[in-house]
Amino acid sequence: MSATQQEPRFAQFKLVLLGESAVGKSSIVHRFVKDSFDDFRESTIGAAFLTQTIQLDENTTIKFEIWDTAGQERYKSLAPMYYRNANAAVVVYDITQEASLERAKSWIKELQRQANQDLVIALAGNKLDLESERKVAKEAAQAYATEEGLLFFEVSAKTGQGVKEIFQSIAEKLPLESQIKSKSQPKSVNLQRPSTNNQSSCCS
Amino acid sequence: MTDIKPKFRDEAMSRSHGTSLPNLPQSQTMKTLPVAPMVKPSASMVSLPKFDFVKDDQVDSLDPTLTNSSKKRHTLLQSPSTQSIQHSSLSLIDMYRDQSSGSQESDTATDIMALNVSGAMISEVSLINGSQSTFASAHDLLVLRNSRTNGSKVRLCIEESRTVISSNRDRYGFKKATNFITEEQYNNWWIGYASHCARRKRKWQDLMIKNGLSLNNDSPVRFPARSEKLKRYIRKGIPAEWRGNAWWFFAKGPEKLKNNQGVYDTLVESTLHLKNKDTEIIERDLNRTFPDNVHFKPDRVDSSHESNEETALIEALRRVLVAFSAYNPKIGYCQSLNFITGLLLIFMDEEKAFWMLVIITTGYLPGVHEVSLEGVNVDQGVLMLALKEYLPEAWNVVSNIRFDDQCSGRNDLKNHDFLLKLPPVTLCTSSWFMSAFIGILPIETTLRVWDCLFYEESNILFKVALSVFKLIEPKIQHINDEMEVFQVIQNTPKSILDPKDLFDIMFKRRIGFNNLTQDEVVRCKKYVADRRQRAHVDGTSDTGDVNFNRQLLAESLWQPDLYGFKRGLPGVHWNNNLTRKMKSKIRRNNNHS
Ligand SMILES: Nc1nc2c(ncn2[C@@H]2O[C@H](COP(=O)(O)OP(=O)(O)OP(=O)(O)O)[C@@H](O)[C@H]2O)c(=O)[nH]1
Numbered sequence: 039m040s041a042t043q044q045e046p047r048f049a050q051f052k053l054v055l056l057g058e059s060a061v062g063k064s065s066i067v068h069r070f071v072k073d074s075f076d077d078f079r080e081s082t083i084g085a086a087f088l089t090q091t092i093q094l095d096e097n098t099t100i101k102f103e104i105w106d107t108a109g110q111e112r113y114k115s116l117a118p119m120y121y122r123n124a125n126a127a128v129v130v131y132d133i134t135q136e137a138s139l140e141r142a143k144s145w146i147k148e149l150q151r152q153a154n155q156d157l158v159i160a161l162a163g164n165k166l167d168l169e170s171e172r173k174v175a176k177e178a179a180q181a182y183a184t185e186e187g188l189l190f191f192e193v194s195a196k197t198g199q200g201v202k203e204i205f206q207s208i209a210e211k212l213p214l215e216s217q218i219k220s221k222s223q224p225k226s227v228n229l230q231r232p233s234t235n236n237q238s239s240c241c242s
Numbered sequence: 243m244t245d246i247k248p249k250f251r252d253e254a255m256s257r258s259h260g261t262s263l264p265n266l267p268q269s270q271t272m273k274t275l276p277v278a279p280m281v282k283p284s285a286s287m288v289s290l291p292k293f294d295f296v297k298d299d300q301v302d303s304l305d306p307t308l309t310n311s312s313k314k315r316h317t318l319l320q321s322p323s324t325q326s327i328q329h330s331s332l333s334l335i336d337m338y339r340d341q342s343s344g345s346q347e348s349d350t351a352t353d354i355m356a357l358n359v360s361g362a363m364i365s366e367v368s369l370i371n372g373s374q375s376t377f378a379s380a381h382d383l384l385v386l387r388n389s390r391t392n393g394s395k396v397r398l399c400i401e402e403s404r405t406v407i408s409s410n411r412d413r414y415g416f417k418k419a420t421n422f423i424t425e426e427q428y429n430n431w432w433i434g435y436a437s438h439c440a441r442r443k444r445k446w447q448d449l450m451i452k453n454g455l456s457l458n459n460d461s462p463v464r465f466p467a468r469s470e471k472l473k474r475y476i477r478k479g480i481p482a483e484w485r486g487n488a489w490w491f492f493a494k495g496p497e498k499l500k501n502n503q504g505v506y507d508t509l510v511e512s513t514l515h516l517k518n519k520d521t522e523i524i525e526r527d528l529n530r531t532f533p534d535n536v537h538f539k540p541d542r543v544d545s546s547h548e549s550n551e552e553t554a555l556i557e558a559l560r561r562v563l564v565a566f567s568a569y570n571p572k573i574g575y576c577q578s579l580n581f582i583t584g585l586l587l588i589f590m591d592e593e594k595a596f597w598m599l600v601i602i603t604t605g606y607l608p609g610v611h612e613v614s615l616e617g618v619n620v621d622q623g624v625l626m627l628a629l630k631e632y633l634p635e636a637w638n639v640v641s642n643i644r645f646d647d648q649c650s651g652r653n654d655l656k657n658h659d660f661l662l663k664l665p666p667v668t669l670c671t672s673s674w675f676m677s678a679f680i681g682i683l684p685i686e687t688t689l690r691v692w693d694c695l696f697y698e699e700s701n702i703l704f705k706v707a708l709s710v711f712k713l714i715e716p717k718i719q720h721i722n723d724e725m726e727v728f729q730v731i732q733n734t735p736k737s738i739l740d741p742k743d744l745f746d747i748m749f750k751r752r753i754g755f756n757n758l759t760q761d762e763v764v765r766c767k768k769y770v771a772d773r774r775q776r777a778h779v780d781g782t783s784d785t786g787d788v789n790f791n792r793q794l795l796a797e798s799l800w801q802p803d804l805y806g807f808k809r810g811l812p813g814v815h816w817n818n819n820l821t822r823k824m825k826s827k828i829r830r831n832n833n834h835s
């Protein structure tokens with residue numbers, strides 16, 4: 039994308055969160071959308087839809103349309119509906135639960151096989167604040183992510199550490215120009231800045 | 243796990259009656275009910291020392307004519323210590339205060355008496371079980387009994403009109419404010435709704451008396467025979483403090499329990515230390531069930547200590563879910579059952595909640611929670627057909643949202659191919675049925691839906707869904723952005739604070755949702771299931787449901803005798819067109835094979 043462009047630009051991207059139950063998908067989304075954290079949050083049934091708009095640079099506004107899915111294994115059969123049309127996926131694991139990384143890997147395999155070719159995938163290890171209970175070495179996960187060509191982050195929804203960066207990096211990696219050019223319908227791209235911030239209309 | 247179930251059953255049959263819970267009607271023991279609202283589970287109560295009971299000899303003061311089981315009934319209702327009331331600054335007196343609190347004054351003696359019974363019962367039960375059970379130790383059982391006793395009093399907090407404006411919680415213990423409703427909005431609505439409730443309660447009382455049924459100290463266990471009048475009454479709301487009993491009665495819980503005496507107790511004892519994939523997920527969900535409800539997550543007066551102490555309802559929730567996962571391995575544990583069970587536990591004791599869960603997952607939401615979740619897809623297919631038929635304008639908007647460019651909309655619609663590859667709108671609606679609208683509609687509206695559900699049948703859920711779409715319809719007519727449509731669909735139900743807004747639509751003759759009979763729903767389900775099954779066999783479906791099981795459809799989901807619309811379509815006006823299509827489709831399919 040060219041930074042010299044003066045005209046304000048606005049693009050929307052669909053993003054899906056995947057990962058085992060209780061790794062903190064909903065918590066990450068809420069940190070990103072509302073900048074808050076609850077120790078007790080309801081487990082997700084089906085999926086929840088939220089939006090958040092970020093300022094990528096002076097001229098560029100990006101609106102994320104986020105599907106926060108339920109993590110239990112059996113919900114997997116519903117997942118294709120959610121990632122079918124996504125531009126980006128954040129696959130979350132819990133750094134204190136080794137098995138959750140394995141689940142994340144199997145999600146990534148499925149995405150690489152089934153989803154859009156140009157889907158941007160990020161792997162995120164959550165609960166970084168629980169360093170003392172860590173079971174998954176950063177290096178191992180990092181190495182896997184590099185090998186698969188994924189963005190990689192360790193974050194904490196609780197402290198907020200690293201959460202914004204996931205979405206920021208995804209936004210930078212998304213093919214903004216092609217999104218603006220290829221989609222001609224006004225519903226996908228609006229060259230005006232949005233007049234309202236969608237934060238207030240987000241769901242719980 | 244799979245092979246445990248028959249064992250439980252056999253055991254249950256041969257067990258003595260000593261540990262089984264009593265039959266329902268124990269009218270004389272309900273005398274102590276009015277005390278109960280003073281006792282609210284609170285941080286201090288939950289953390290009561292487990293064995294702090296008054297001595298056994300005080301049991302003598304009890305009426306000797308009480309039977310064993312009715313004593314137990316006492317304990318189930320009344321266990322908590324009276325001390326906790328004084329210690330907790332958040333007692334029920336603050337939370338549910340109303341004008342008539344004077345009636346509660348003289349009841350401390352009864353309360354203490356009940357406490358004595360619970361001490362006696364626990365030692366008695368532990369003796370019986372200690373020698374019999376191979377699953378749990380005597381100590382386990384003591385702890386278990388104590389915990390079960392604690393869990394059962396919560397529902398007694400629900401008293402008509404006891405939500406005070408000054409409290410930030412409603413009468414069930416939920417926070418009034420949500421992301422979609424402010425406390426002020428709640429209070430404004432509640433002022434009017436409380437008088438509706440009081441009025442309805444008087445009507446119910448009259449109805450009961452006219453039918454010669456006992457009010458049983460404001461906890462009736464039997465209700466009038468089915469009639470149009472009763473249906474009307476139920477649609478206007480069952481009195482909150484009668485709900486548990488009424489749901490239980492109308493869903494045919496008593497019959498279920500009668501055929502399964504003691505089964506739940508055995509299940510609980512034998513699963514006390516169960517560890518597997520299901521229990522792991524259950525553990526993760528316990529603290530994520532109604533964190534906005536005081537009975538699940540109390541306000542901590544003093545956060546410095548006992549902050550990890552579980553509430554009685556959380557303990558009960560664990561037992562019911564674990565027992566259920568062993569009882570029905572086809573379902574095991576499915577996220578959303580925690581909410582269904584949690585809501586039941588607010589209104590009834592855990593054994594009943596368990597059997598209600600069994601009834602709900604097999605009778606009202608068949609297949610929905612099974613491993614493949616195919617029941618969810620089938621329900622969504624039926625909802626899409628109904629939407630198309632009843633709310634063509636809404637259908638027009640939502641069916642035009644498609645994710646795959648290759649889908650050519652119109653053709654797809656003609657062949658009902660959208661049943662195979664469900665439209666994206668189902669991303670929003672698939673959770674509606676899984677939780678039977680818990681968390682989708684505000685709590686009072688959900689409860690009113692449940693009132694109807696257990697008296698009527700699962701078609702109510704589809705009527706609710708259509709009514710929600712009726713409210714959504716005008717809002718999405720002119721929205722171009724598909725994601726904004728999703729947002730409206732997701733958020734609209736969450737602001738239906740006043741049940742009237744929904745029920746007026748649902749049952750207004752003019753709107754016509756009444757035509758969506760259970761018969762029609764069953765037939766549509768059959769059609770959708772059949773359609774999906776064939777597609778799956780042909781390999782044309784892209785649902786990605788690797789676990790899809792043909793037998794699932796053949797066996798458990800739909801009654802086979804309704805297959806093929808052989809019964810004709812009496813009284814059906816709404817979907818003749820649809821029915822014709824289905825008929826010809828099935829005929830064609832049959833000819834092909
Ligand atoms: N310490 C710590 N706890 C976290 C963090 N993120 C989430 N949690 C906790 O982990 C639990 C699960 O978080 P959720 O956000 O509900 O998990 P989820 O992935 O959405 O789970 P499902 O909805 O079941 O798929 C909650 O109790 C959170 O409080 C974190 O960064 N640090």
Ligand SMILES: [Mg+2]
Binds near residue numbers: 065080082106
């Ligand atoms: Mg979640």
